[in-house]
Amino acid sequence: MLRPIRTLAAAAAALALVSACNSASTNGTSPGKPGDAPGNARGVSDDSIKVGGIVSMTSASGYSKKDTDLGAKARYLRANAEGGVNGRKIDYLGAEDDGQDPAKNLAAARKLVQQDKVFAVSPMSSVTFSGADFLEQEKVPTFGWGTLPSFCGPRHIYGFNGCLVPTPGGTLNQTWPEGIGQILGGARGKSVAIIANDSDAGKFGLRTFQQGFAGAGFKVSYAKASVPATAVPSDWSAYVKEILSGSDGKAPDAVVSVMQTPNNIGLFTALKRSGYQGLLSDPTDYDPGLLAKEATKQALDGVHVLLQFQPFESADPKMAQFKADIKAASGGQDVPLSMHMLTGYMSADLFLSIARKAGKDLTVESFQAAAQGFSDTGTLVGDRAEPKGQKDSFGCGALVQLRNGAYEVSVPFKCYEPVPFK
Numbered sequence: 001m002l003r004p005i006r007t008l009a010a011a012a013a014a015l016a017l018v019s020a021c022n023s024a025s026t027n028g029t030s031p032g033k034p035g036d037a038p039g040n041a042r043g044v045s046d047d048s049i050k051v052g053g054i055v056s057m058t059s060a061s062g063y064s065k066k067d068t069d070l071g072a073k074a075r076y077l078r079a080n081a082e083g084g085v086n087g088r089k090i091d092y093l094g095a096e097d098d099g100q101d102p103a104k105n106l107a108a109a110r111k112l113v114q115q116d117k118v119f120a121v122s123p124m125s126s127v128t129f130s131g132a133d134f135l136e137q138e139k140v141p142t143f144g145w146g147t148l149p150s151f152c153g154p155r156h157i158y159g160f161n162g163c164l165v166p167t168p169g170g171t172l173n174q175t176w177p178e179g180i181g182q183i184l185g186g187a188r189g190k191s192v193a194i195i196a197n198d199s200d201a202g203k204f205g206l207r208t209f210q211q212g213f214a215g216a217g218f219k220v221s222y223a224k225a226s227v228p229a230t231a232v233p234s235d236w237s238a239y240v241k242e243i244l245s246g247s248d249g250k251a252p253d254a255v256v257s258v259m260q261t262p263n264n265i266g267l268f269t270a271l272k273r274s275g276y277q278g279l280l281s282d283p284t285d286y287d288p289g290l291l292a293k294e295a296t297k298q299a300l301d302g303v304h305v306l307l308q309f310q311p312f313e314s315a316d317p318k319m320a321q322f323k324a325d326i327k328a329a330s331g332g333q334d335v336p337l338s339m340h341m342l343t344g345y346m347s348a349d350l351f352l353s354i355a356r357k358a359g360k361d362l363t364v365e366s367f368q369a370a371a372q373g374f375s376d377t378g379t380l381v382g383d384r385a386e387p388k389g390q391k392d393s394f395g396c397g398a399l400v401q402l403r404n405g406a407y408e409v410s411v412p413f414k415c416y417e418p419v420p421f422k
Helices: 008-015 018-023 065-083 102-115 132-138 175-183 200-214 238-247 261-273 286-291 296-300 317-329 337-356 364-371
Strands: 048-055 089-099 120-125 140-145 157-159 191-197 219-227 256-260 278-282 304-307 375-379 382-383 398-404 406-415
Touching: 018 406, 048 065, 048 102, 048 337, 065 089, 065 317, 065 337, 089 102, 089 304, 102 132, 120 337, 132 157, 132 200, 140 337, 157 261, 175 256, 175 278, 175 304, 175 398, 175 406, 191 200, 200 219, 238 261, 238 317, 238 406, 256 261, 261 317, 286 296, 304 406, 317 337, 337 364, 337 375, 382 406
Parallel strands: 048 089, 048 120, 120 140, 140 157, 191 219, 191 256, 256 278, 278 304
Antiparallel strands: 304 398, 375 382, 398 406
16 A cells, blocks of 8 residues: 655655645545544545545755655555454655755645545654644645754644654653763763754754753853754864854863764764863764765764764664664665664654554544553653653653774763753
């Protein structure tokens, strides 16, 4: 039932049809009618459940999350091989490419709902989520990496490891500050500099981690969302000078970057050339494919990467299953694993788990009822629970370090007590 991933040209052509998306009716819905009536089962037939995704496969900087689509496909393939969900196979349409463009993100959401008539969007992985209000209004269960505020609060939107950018009254995942504290021998008396892109995601990430590191006992000597989000700087000297002078004229013990790979390569290279000897860390560069280029491997050598799931190096049987599923989805070929694969995989896994609990009579209403009392344990992202995950993270994670061309676990996967977000 899974369809091949569309080419970019096909996706672009499909987006042009958005204005004509209200011309058909499925499962009793009226043409162009906004919202879901109670009990609506758009995208659900007697033998299938239609699901689509939204992923930043391309971007102006060259950064890509395309592997997210493969991860979701792998999980849906196994679900179908095992008989589907309560007798229904998953009809996965593949992911629309939003190019990290807010207008395209919204257009992709409209297309999936109004034209393709999907029951759910899973995965949704991008630095922009302008389609969130539309998907919530249309009552479309949506699953992705909860790194944006839209994953925190709306009833129909779920982060596969919870809400990572909480609103006041929520809590903060402390994996990153607690893990770095362990590596440095404790946070007391240690300082950290935090840098992010000048974007909504960057600003929210900066605010979140600034509180988290301070809550763990670090002194935050520098915290700015000042790096352009649309283009990688050619000269990092001004940023490096500010970071190393901090608030007290001293270099920080750790520099953490809340940015994507192209920016991290530039920043970390410039810091090393300046003579900086402290700890470097980011939340994105866990990707064996990055090691194919010698320059990239050197730039990221020694960097500790935050993970919010079990490392690929883990001996957990569920990780072995993930690897087998990815290989099957890749036509039996061994492909380099990436964190984006796992974000797509776990987004699909959470959707499937709740859909199973909803039972044979699958509607948005029954799905939401199942989600309200959902919980399980021992997954690749730790213990999961809803609706807790729409306000708090699941609190688990690990750190790995790139050393001499290979990743090593520097802080094992563990669940930490969250702290209040203010």
